[in-house]
Amino acid sequence: MEILKCINSRRSVRNFSKKDVSETDMDDILMAAVRAPNAGNIQEWRFIVVRKRETMEMLAEASFQQKVIASAAVVIISCADMDEIGKAYSSRGKDVYSLQDAAVTCQNLMLAVWDKGIGSCWVGSFDEKKVQNILVLPKNVRPLAIIPLGYPQGHREKQPRKSLEEVVHHEFY
Numbered sequence: 001m002e003i004l005k006c007i008n009s010r011r012s013v014r015n016f017s018k019k020d021v022s023e024t025d026m027d028d029i030l031m032a033a034v035r036a037p038n039a040g041n042i043q044e045w046r047f048i049v050v051r052k053r054e055t056m057e058m059l060a061e062a063s064f065q066q067k068v069i070a071s072a073a074v075v076i077i078s079c080a081d082m083d084e085i086g087k088a089y090s091s092r093g094k095d096v097y098s099l100q101d102a103a104v105t106c107q108n109l110m111l112a113v114w115d116k117g118i119g120s121c122w123v124g125s126f127d128e129k130k131v132q133n134i135l136v137l138p139k140n141v142r143p144l145a146i147i148p149l150g151y152p153q154g155h156r157e158k159q160p161r162k163s164l165e166e167v168v169h170h171e172f173y
């Protein structure tokens with residue numbers, strides 16, 4: 001799929017069929033994720049891949065009962081090693097770059113998912129402490145986004161966007 005077509009047609013998918021996502025597809029998806037630009041090429045991003053139903057249900061509970069997580073074929077948790085980025089860039093690294101790096105990698109990942117006819121949804125609303133405990137993450141590894149994915153079931157309209165006039169401001173001469 002051409003990149004603009006992929007970007008323009010992508011939408012969040014919250015209903016999945018029972019079809020599994022292959023390991024080969026997962027490798028492509030994760031490779032696309034780590035091709036993202038990132039601050040100083042430090043690559044403090046870490047990914048946890050969950051396929052166990054029980055863990056997915058615990059993650060759904062930690063995300064205020066968002067069923068989309070429990071019904072996915074696979075769940076990826078995007079994390080950042082805060083020590084690694086902190087060592088390289090101090091507070092700017094921890095407060096800004098860790099979030100930006102995770103965001104850009106998640107976008108790469110979600111586009112690769114869509115390119116393969118698979119769907120995903122970014123879940124940002126969750127209890128970080130609970131997710132950290134469920135996944136037994138070290139203290140320095142911060143979970144930043146949960147991305148459930150699977151083959152879409154049913155159709156969902158594209159969500160509208162504000163017009164460019166509303167959000168783009170050109171430099172004034």
Ligand SMILES: Cc1cc2nc3c(=O)[nH]c(=O)nc-3n(C[C@H](O)[C@H](O)[C@H](O)COP(=O)(O)O)c2cc1C
Pocket residue numbers: 010011012013014066068121122123124125126158159
């Ligand atoms: C930072 C962030 C947090 C989000 N958190 C959630 C969430 O907790 N639950 C959810 O269902 N969708 C969540 N979303 C998905 C948005 O609701 C969705 O991207 C937005 O409504 C636009 O729809 P679209 O992705 O179909 O274009 C989140 C997206 C982002 C980028």
